[in-house]
Amino acid sequence: MSRRHDADRPRVAVVGAGSWGTTFGKILADGGASVMMWARRPELAHEINEAKRNSQYLPGINLPRSMMATPHLSEALEGAEQVFLSVPSQALRENLKAVRPLISSSDAPVVSLMKGVERRTGLRMSQVIQQELHCDPARIAVASGPNLALEIAREQPTAAVISSLSQETADAVARRARNGYFRSFVNTDVIGTEFGGVLKNLIAVAIGIVDGVGYGENTKASIITRGLVEMTDFAVAQGAHPETLQGLAGLGDLIATCQSPLSRNNTAGRLLGQGYSFQDVVKQMEQTAEGLASVAPILQLARGADVDMPIVEQVKRVLDGTMDPREIAPHLTTDDDDEPQGERTGNGQARGGGAVWRSIQRALDQLRHGGGSAAGDRP
Numbered sequence: 471m472s473r474r475h476d477a478d479r480p481r482v483a484v485v486g487a488g489s490w491g492t493t494f495g496k497i498l499a500d501g502g503a504s505v506m507m508w509a510r511r512p513e514l515a516h517e518i519n520e521a522k523r524n525s526q527y528l529p530g531i532n533l534p535r536s537m538m539a540t541p542h543l544s545e546a547l548e549g550a551e552q553v554f555l556s557v558p559s560q561a562l563r564e565n566l567k568a569v570r571p572l573i574s575s576s577d578a579p580v581v582s583l584m585k586g587v588e589r590r591t592g593l594r595m596s597q598v599i600q601q602e603l604h605c606d607p608a609r610i611a612v613a614s615g616p617n618l619a620l621e622i623a624r625e626q627p628t629a630a631v632i633s634s635l636s637q638e639t640a641d642a643v644a645r646r647a648r649n650g651y652f653r654s655f656v657n658t659d660v661i662g663t664e665f666g667g668v669l670k671n672l673i674a675v676a677i678g679i680v681d682g683v684g685y686g687e688n689t690k691a692s693i694i695t696r697g698l699v700e701m702t703d704f705a706v707a708q709g710a711h712p713e714t715l716q717g718l719a720g721l722g723d724l725i726a727t728c729q730s731p732l733s734r735n736n737t738a739g740r741l742l743g744q745g746y747s748f749q750d751v752v753k754q755m756e757q758t759a760e761g762l763a764s765v766a767p768i769l770q771l772a773r774g775a776d777v778d779m780p781i782v783e784q785v786k787r788v789l790d791g792t793m794d795p796r797e798i799a800p801h802l803t804t805d806d807d808d809e810p811q812g813e814r815t816g817n818g819q820a821r822g823g824g825a826v827w828r829s830i831q832r833a834l835d836q837l838r839h840g841g842g843s844a845a846g847d848r849p
């Protein structure tokens with residue numbers, strides 16, 4: 471089968487042909503683009519081209535004819551109007567070094583589909599892209615939301631947020647990344663959108679631990695609810711808008727990832743809760759569970775911003791083997807001398823405290839004064 475672009479369709483490139491890269495390629499192709507995937511392994515590129523399948527990552531899914539793959543990065547990127555990146559976060563920087571000379575004369579938007587931070591630097595993926603490509607940040611976008619790959623590959627409807635400092639870039643990417651089963655909203659809060667995706671992974675690991683030890687719905691509901699406060703306090707302290715964490719990239723993704731056995735972070739947590747060590751879990755995971763590498767840098771950033779993250783702290787302790795998973799709770803059980811806290815005040819934290827409550831109040835104020843809906847994702 472030929473791997474030539476259809477001249478009538480806009481060309482896009484997707485770097486990384488795992489479960490999300492391949493699914494996003496299908497979203498783009500079903501939205502009208504001619505998609506060239508870069509797959510590291512030639513045999514995977516061959517399977518995508520010849521069988522229109524990616525049987526390892528998306529069993530049972532037929533891929534569209536307008537989706538092709540190549541093991542050659544230069545071929546994937548040639549003439550691409552938009553470039554989507556979907557490799558594990560820890561591998562992004564090394565891959566960008568190869569991408570850079572190939573797109574140096576292009577001003578195509580570069581879009582991160584990833585949900586991790588770099589372990590060594592604590593940087594978000596858009597920051598790593600900016601550093602390695604030396605490009606205008608207005609060219610960079612990120613995509614995030616409740617997007618379990620296999621559900622989307624089965625064309626079950628969902629939505630996401632495309633975020634860029636440039637409204638124009640966000641709009642251009644959102645127009646490309648939409649079809650009958652996938653709706654892209656836009657915002658300009660890159661920090662909130664990226665951290666939403668990173669942080670919900672950590673809460674999903676905690677929920678997996680709860681499942682693994684066999685606790686029930688109360689424990690999960692309280693960890694999800696307090697987890698959202700933790701996520702919001704952290705993200706706001708880093709410069710995010712609280713509304714973003716109430717949207718698809720925050721609450722939406724938190725619900726999807728915490729509830730679904732398809733989630734790799736949730737699965738990794740379940741194994742930890744069942745008593746497997748961190749090393750055993752890493753060995754058993756066949757796909758990327760970003761949360762495992764993000765815990766330490768997130769806690770370091772949280773300490774720097776004076777934000778408490780008791781749930782994420784417990785995940786770290788379980789990963790380190792210094793806490794029995796059965797001690798998992800929405801609070802640190804070792805802090806039993808704490809004074810009672812106001813539920814929504816976030817414990818008076820430095821800058822992020824009370825962000826959830828403030829955003830709810832702002833929304834209520836706007837409604838009361840006839841100001842329409844609260845700020846946030848817009849289609």
Ligand SMILES: NC(=O)C1=CN([C@@H]2O[C@H](COP(=O)(O)OP(=O)(O)OC[C@H]3O[C@@H](n4cnc5c(N)ncnc54)[C@H](O)[C@@H]3O)[C@@H](O)[C@H]2O)C=CC1
Pocket residue numbers: 486487488489490491510527556557558559561565583584585586617618619620756757758760
């Ligand atoms: N799978 C999902 O449902 C979703 C995943 N994501 C994010 O997408 C990103 C990619 O994850 P998945 O595709 O799910 O992971 P995956 O484990 O399914 O696939 C990762 C792909 O990257 C390749 N890879 C591994 N190491 C590499 C390296 N050093 N250089 C180049 N390629 C390498 C693998 O061969 C594989 O093709 C992650 O940040 C994840 O959080 C975001 C939304 C949904």
Ligand SMILES: O=C(CO)COP(=O)(O)O
Pocket residue numbers: 585615616617618619671674723726727732733734735736758759760
């Ligand atoms: O980000 C995801 C869903 O939105 C996928 O979650 P996992 O990486 O835990 O599978």
